[in-house]
Every structure is written in structure tokens, then in C-alpha cells.
Amino acid sequence: HTWAALIEADFRLGDRMLYLRSPMTRGDDITDLQQRLGSLGFDAGYVDGIFGSDTESAVRNFQANQGLTPDGVVGPDTVMALGRLAGRRSGEKTIAEVRETERLRSQQGLQGRRIVVGETGGVAALIDTLARRLRADGAEVLTLHQPDLSAHAKTANEWDGAVYLGVTLATEDLSVAYFQTEGFVSAGGRGLAEHASHAIVGPLNAPHPAVGMRIPILRETRMPAVWCRVGDPARVVERAPALALSLRDALARWCDRPVLRAD
Structure with a gap:
């Protein structure tokens, strides 16, 4: 890349x-x-x-x-x-930013929300547990388990997901990334990243700051998206059920308050 x-x-x-x-x-x-x-x-x-x-x-x-x-x-x-x-x-702000913010503020709740959750290897159990919790709340959920992130983006777009949350294991640069480039920020992505950043700290006992990036998975998805680099790996596996619950809560809070900052 x-x-x-x-x-x-x-x-x-x-x-x-x-x-x-x-x-x-x-x-x-x-x-x-x-x-x-x-x-x-x-x-x-x-x-x-x-x-x-x-x-x-x-x-x-x-x-x-x-x-x-x-x-x-x-x-x-x-x-x-x-x-x-x-x-x-x-x-x-561009007209796309304004429209994204207006669209997100017009929707609330997990019920009927089309959510894509994915991983590139190592956290399949976490993603499947998260998906089960979201479905129990009435969300429609698509799970993606494969290393090719361009395929994640393509599938999420074709499925017409409302939001994408991806997770990968990491030992450094722990973070929750949302799409941002010079002159543009995904307001919905940033809101979800901040909700997820706060939610992850409890189960993993480590800061995972929200950061704006233009990596391919965030550029290619046509919806608010975040990419979570979580660690350390042993603790993620051990705390997977609690982490899945925290991520579910972050998505629920995002559905009710998708844009955190007054822009």
C-alpha cells in the first residue's frame, strides 16, 4: 500500500x-x-x-x-x-459530510440496523460473539472472516451495510481508526471510533485512542467504518466475551448518538 x-x-x-x-x-x-x-x-x-x-x-x-x-x-x-x-x-465541510451527519441523526437504535463486523484472523470467536449479541438486539449482521480487507469493503458495500466494524490483533499502535483525509472526515466513523475507544479500555485495560486515517478499508467502505487494532493478543482472547459486550454497547451508543462533536 x-x-x-x-x-x-x-x-x-x-x-x-x-x-x-x-x-x-x-x-x-x-x-x-x-x-x-x-x-x-x-x-x-x-x-x-x-x-x-x-x-x-x-x-x-x-x-x-x-x-x-x-x-x-x-x-x-x-x-x-x-x-x-x-x-x-x-x-x-463538503456536502457529503453534511448529508452523512443529517442521515445518521435521523436514525436511532440497533433494531433493523445493517451492521458488518469483520476480522482478518485470530479473533473469529470475538466477532461471532459480537454478532450474536447484535442479532439478539434486532440488528441484521454480516460477519466477515478473511485476510483480504478490500474484499471486506466490497462485500460490505454490496450488502449495503449501514456501518462496518473491523478488528485485528496487534502488539503496538493500539487504536480505533476512522476515515479522515485532508479536507474530509467521516463524522459517523469518528463518532463510532470514540465510542469504541472508550468501551475497549475496560476489558483490555489499555488505551486504544481514536485516530483519523486513510487506510484502504476505511477509504473503500461506503459507510461509516472503524478499524480496531486491539491488544495484547493473549488478553483479547481471554477477555473476548467481555470485549464483545463492550463493542456491542459501543455500537448501541453510536446508533443513539452517532456524531459526538458539534461541527
Whole structure:
């Protein structure tokens, strides 16, 4: 992933033509494009640096608004139009952030909530126990047990999950990560990360701070998502039932209060 990140960072908006293709184009130029569109009120979805269908739709809407051919291709004319409007942004937050916050605040409770919980090996019993507890509360739960996190994201997206919580064992950098990049933060992801961070301390007796990151599992999921690096491994296994209960409580609290900070 480090090499891929270096390649993506090589591009600035205007360096290349951008359009929807398969596999989807990635890069810092797309991050910049999404941020500009979103702050002007055109919903390009998450500012994730991936040129997907939401971004193409926002580009077409922007082009039509500016009297350009709405072909979804970001070429010199579209980049120039974005440049002209650089000082007219409607606010610091993108329209995707505002809509995510509004959507989350309109829903409450675990009942009927579509929750994806996953792990990459070593904590299958923890995830299965968590899933059982959530189902007992009326949630619909999909469990994922495999090492490929891109497959986690793809499956969670196809299943149309409302939230994703992933767990892996770790001996260092213990944390609960949510999606954040320059100019964008997943408000729902951050809220869940903070709830989970507080909940984990009790059973594991170790701080697991909430941190904003742009790792692939958080970029590629189309829903609020957190990635929990929990440790130490022996204590996680020993305290799995208590940890599962704490994570269930964190998800329940998140459902009732998904956005913690006043933005």
C-alpha cells in the first residue's frame, strides 16, 4: 500500500484526464477534485481519492451548471472552471459530510440496523460473539472472516451495510481508526471510533485512542467504518466475551448518538 500511496501522490489536478473507468482511477488529484466539488455543493461522495460513480455524477452536474458539455470527463475546461470558483466555496465541510451527519441523526437504535463486523484472523470467536449479541438486539449482521480487507469493503458495500466494524490483533499502535483525509472526515466513523475507544479500555485495560486515517478499508467502505487494532493478543482472547459486550454497547451508543462533536 505504501508504493500505491506514492504513485497516487504524484498527480495534481489537471495533470491527467479523469473519468470513470475500471479499475477505478485513484490519486491525490481526485481527492482535490472531490473536495472542490463537495465544498461547492456538488455531492461527490466520500473524499477518498477514488473516481467512482458518485464523483462522475458530481462532475456531470458541475459541468452542466457551468455550461460545459456534461460528459463526466475532467479535462482542461473543467479544471479551469473549478479554478475560477475556488473562492466561492459554501463552507469548510463538503456536502457529503453534511448529508452523512443529517442521515445518521435521523436514525436511532440497533433494531433493523445493517451492521458488518469483520476480522482478518485470530479473533473469529470475538466477532461471532459480537454478532450474536447484535442479532439478539434486532440488528441484521454480516460477519466477515478473511485476510483480504478490500474484499471486506466490497462485500460490505454490496450488502449495503449501514456501518462496518473491523478488528485485528496487534502488539503496538493500539487504536480505533476512522476515515479522515485532508479536507474530509467521516463524522459517523469518528463518532463510532470514540465510542469504541472508550468501551475497549475496560476489558483490555489499555488505551486504544481514536485516530483519523486513510487506510484502504476505511477509504473503500461506503459507510461509516472503524478499524480496531486491539491488544495484547493473549488478553483479547481471554477477555473476548467481555470485549464483545463492550463493542456491542459501543455500537448501541453510536446508533443513539452517532456524531459526538458539534461541527
